[in-house]
Amino acid sequence: MQRLLILETTCDETAAAVVTDELEVLASVVASQDELHKKYGGVVPEIASRAHVERILPVIDETLRRANLKPGDLAAVAVANTPGLAGSLVVGVAAAKALCLALDVPLIAVNHLQAHIYACRLAAGRDVFPCLGLIVSGGHSSLYHCRTPLEFDLLGGTIDDAAGEAFDKVASLLGLPFPGGPAMDRAAQQGNPKAFDLPRPLLDDPTRLDFSFSGLKTALRYRLCKPGETMPAQPLAPELISDLAASFTAAVVDCLWGKTALALRKTGLKTLCVGGGVAANSVLRARLQQECTTAGIELFIPPMRLCTDNAVMGAIAVERLKAGLFESLDLDAFPGLVRPASQK
Numbered sequence: 001m002q003r004l005l006i007l008e009t010t011c012d013e014t015a016a017a018v019v020t021d022e023l024e025v026l027a028s029v030v031a032s033q034d035e036l037h038k039k040y041g042g043v044v045p046e047i048a049s050r051a052h053v054e055r056i057l058p059v060i061d062e063t064l065r066r067a068n069l070k071p072g073d074l075a076a077v078a079v080a081n082t083p084g085l086a087g088s089l090v091v092g093v094a095a096a097k098a099l100c101l102a103l104d105v106p107l108i109a110v111n112h113l114q115a116h117i118y119a120c121r122l123a124a125g126r127d128v129f130p131c132l133g134l135i136v137s138g139g140h141s142s143l144y145h146c147r148t149p150l151e152f153d154l155l156g157g158t159i160d161d162a163a164g165e166a167f168d169k170v171a172s173l174l175g176l177p178f179p180g181g182p183a184m185d186r187a188a189q190q191g192n193p194k195a196f197d198l199p200r201p202l203l204d205d206p207t208r209l210d211f212s213f214s215g216l217k218t219a220l221r222y223r224l225c226k227p228g229e230t231m232p233a234q235p236l237a238p239e240l241i242s243d244l245a246a247s248f249t250a251a252v253v254d255c256l257w258g259k260t261a262l263a264l265r266k267t268g269l270k271t272l273c274v275g276g277g278v279a280a281n282s283v284l285r286a287r288l289q290q291e292c293t294t295a296g297i298e299l300f301i302p303p304m305r306l307c308t309d310n311a312v313m314g315a316i317a318v319e320r321l322k323a324g325l326f327e328s329l330d331l332d333a334f335p336g337l338v339r340p341a342s343q344k
């Protein structure tokens with residue numbers, strides 16, 4: 001049996017996990033930085049990278065301790081090197097390279113978005129490929145034709161804000177706490193999704209598998225602010241916040257499902273795998289369940305802890321280990337999804 005250490009530092013979670021080549025999870029640690037970014041209302045990249053530097057070694061030590069392993073027991077080290085915040089990515093990449101050099105084990109690169117989809121494979125406990133992959137995270141909203149765990153073809157994505165980013169920005173407009181997505185989810189549960197008629201950008205265009213959430217966010221701002229204002233002049237009543245959160249969520253979910261349904265029709269795929277932090281949204285989860293049941297689509301959504309950033313989902317590296325897809329020690333970090341040839 002081979003054991004793999006996986007590192008994840010693409011955004012603001014410092015995470016490590018040990019998995020076996022049979023996909024058994026031996027340990028997983030996620031050090032969240034929410035407390036550090038809270039007062040700024042969003043992730044501050046420089047603060048995130050500095051916190052990764054402080055935390056990466058303790059997180060690795062704790063992960064190995066929980067797995068009851070020594071560094072010498074590892075067969076390989078994997079690291080998410082794309083996409084993400086540049087300063088955050090380089091911390092994980094540097095740590096992984098140093099470990100590989102010291103231990104003389106292979107280095108494996110993980111694409112963070114593909115890892116989000118692979119969380120479905122882990123949660124299912126069986127093969128889920130080929131599938132349509134819907135990734136809805138803080139930085140991405142994309143649809144992929146996932147042919148195998150090693151072959152992902154991009155079908156479409158957001159042309160401006162990601163869904164999670166839009167949730168976070170609207171939450172801040174409504175005066176909800178950071179991180180905005182979960183707060184929006186809670187607020188929306190008390191609200192009326194039909195209270196405000198908000199746009200569904202690009203939904204009517206059957207030629208495109210893209211999303212656009214920036215205008216939707218601005219439409220909501222215009223309901224609350226006078227021209228020239230960027231924030232509402234006074235705090236909003238809780239009922240109004242709930243109605244706005246519910247109406248905004250309904251619009252986002254309509255767009256996400258609309259394009260997902262179109263992609264399912266265009267590709268003929270019968271399996272849908274959803275990943276990323278927004279996959280934790282209760283309205284989205286319920287809608288996907290209901291639509292997929294009606295349409296005869298097999299749906300996989302990981303449990304909450306595997307939706308938001310974690311290192312366990314980087315177990316997609318096991319597929320690369322088995323295929324012998326290793327990286328040299330000059331592996332770079334790619335903030336914007338430009339990938340080395342071996343990372344198709």
Ligand code: KG4
Pocket residue numbers: 011136137138139140163164165167168179180181182184185276277278279280281282307308309
């Ligand atoms: O995948 P993730 O943990 O990090 C990135 O790779 O970006 O996604 C984080 C995003 C944040 O924008 C957060 O607000 C959103 O996921 N999120 C949610 C919920 N939980 C997290 N959005 C809507 N509803 C939720 N329940």
Ligand code: ZN
Pocket residue numbers: 112116137138276277308309
């Ligand atoms: Zn993510």
